[in-house]
Amino acid sequence: MEPRRDPRGALVRPYAVTRGRTEPLQNIALEAVLSCTPTQSAEARFAGHDKYRIASVCEGRAQSLAEIAAYTRMPLGVTRVLVADMVAEGLLTLHTAAPATGFAARMNLLGRVLSGLREL
Amino acid sequence: MDFANYDPAGANRSREIISAKIVIAGGFGVGKTTLVGAISEIQPLTTEALMTAAGVGIDDPSKVPGKETTTVAMDFGRITMAEDLILYLFGTPGQTRFWFMWDEIIRGAVGAAVLVDTRRITDAFAPLDYFENRNLPYVVALNRFDDAPQYELEEVREALAISPDVPLVMCDARRRDSVKQVLVTVVEHAMLRLQAEHGFAAPVG
Numbered sequence: 001m002e003p004r005r006d007p008r009g010a011l012v013r014p015y016a017v018t019r020g021r022t023e024p025l026q027n028i029a030l031e032a033v034l035s036c037t038p039t040q041s042a043e044a045r046f047a048g049h050d051k052y053r054i055a056s057v058c059e060g061r062a063q064s065l066a067e068i069a070a071y072t073r074m075p076l077g078v079t080r081v082l083v084a085d086m087v088a089e090g091l092l093t094l095h096t097a098a099p100a101t102g103f104a105a106r107m108n109l110l111g112r113v114l115s116g117l118r119e120l
Numbered sequence: 121m122d123f124a125n126y127d128p129a130g131a132n133r134s135r136e137i138i139s140a141k142i143v144i145a146g147g148f149g150v151g152k153t154t155l156v157g158a159i160s161e162i163q164p165l166t167t168e169a170l171m172t173a174a175g176v177g178i179d180d181p182s183k184v185p186g187k188e189t190t191t192v193a194m195d196f197g198r199i200t201m202a203e204d205l206i207l208y209l210f211g212t213p214g215q216t217r218f219w220f221m222w223d224e225i226i227r228g229a230v231g232a233a234v235l236v237d238t239r240r241i242t243d244a245f246a247p248l249d250y251f252e253n254r255n256l257p258y259v260v261a262l263n264r265f266d267d268a269p270q271y272e273l274e275e276v277r278e279a280l281a282i283s284p285d286v287p288l289v290m291c292d293a294r295r296r297d298s299v300k301q302v303l304v305t306v307v308e309h310a311m312l313r314l315q316a317e318h319g320f321a322a323p324v325g
Contacts, residue, residue: 030225031140031210066167076167077169077170096136098228098229099138106314110314113140116205117207117300
């Protein structure tokens with residue numbers, strides 16, 4: 001059945017999968033990486049279709065929030081709400097994005113990125 | 121939590137994976153996605169954000185009757201450098217009216233490259249001003265188009281009023297080695313900036 005065009009526009013419809021919630025439990029960065037073990041993925045089967053899709057995308061290969069949104073074709077804001085829920089529920093493991101503070105930590109990361117680029 | 125110690129096969133204890141990102145900016149059609157695609161290990165992906173009611177007055181609703189939201193698309197790529205290190209390249213949306221999206225893209229970024237097309241040099245003004253204001257280390261890369269007028273780098277530096285400490289390089293966004301050099305320049309510049317901020321080198325001038 002084709003969804004009827006809503007005269008009020010499509011503003012809220014994408015958030016139906018989050019039951020209307022637009023604020024994530026935590027604000028996960030675009031490039032923050034998430035991973036999912038087979039155990040977590042098996043558990044996610046019971047967490048609903050969208051969460052299981054997200055778990056499947058991350059199983060076997062860690063993916064950023066941006067990649068999860070792209071592969072599941074869900075808008076970024078919706079994906080962020082669902083992913084933050086899954087982290088809280090233990091269905092996904094959230095890894096750290098680049099350290100924002102600390103001279104030594106930032107220099108170390110930049111140095112690693114630089115040698116990584118040079119080795120390409 | 122009751123099951124805090126229940127951790128079969130280290131399910132929630134996996135090794136940390138650090139991700140970093142570099143931002144690729146520039147006007148519409150300047151070759152941002154081409155650049156990302158030349159070096160990314162995956163086909164550039166697109167993620168979409170919905171522009172909500174706040175942006176409705178800015179978009180032109182007459183073009184899409186009945187549509188009150190717009191999707192803002194951004195392209196990005198990935199370079200897995202090690203098991204625990206991934207670099208992401210994010211292209212900014214072409215239209216500068218999507219500034220709210222830029223704030224999200226640059227948060228925590230290593231630095232940025234502003235791609236310039238010499239046929240539409242003024243397209244670079246908005247991203248240059250933006251990165252200057254946000255204090256994000258950036259470099260300027262002239263994307264060489266075969267049919268575009270060729271300028272000396274210093275002519276372009278003058279035309280864009282780029283300060284002498286900002287690196288300016290020539291590139292071909294289609295070529296992997298050329299793109300690699302642009303990214304190396306971004307990271308080197310970010311390191312110099314960070315060192316200067318911590319008093320490791322005397323500021324120029």
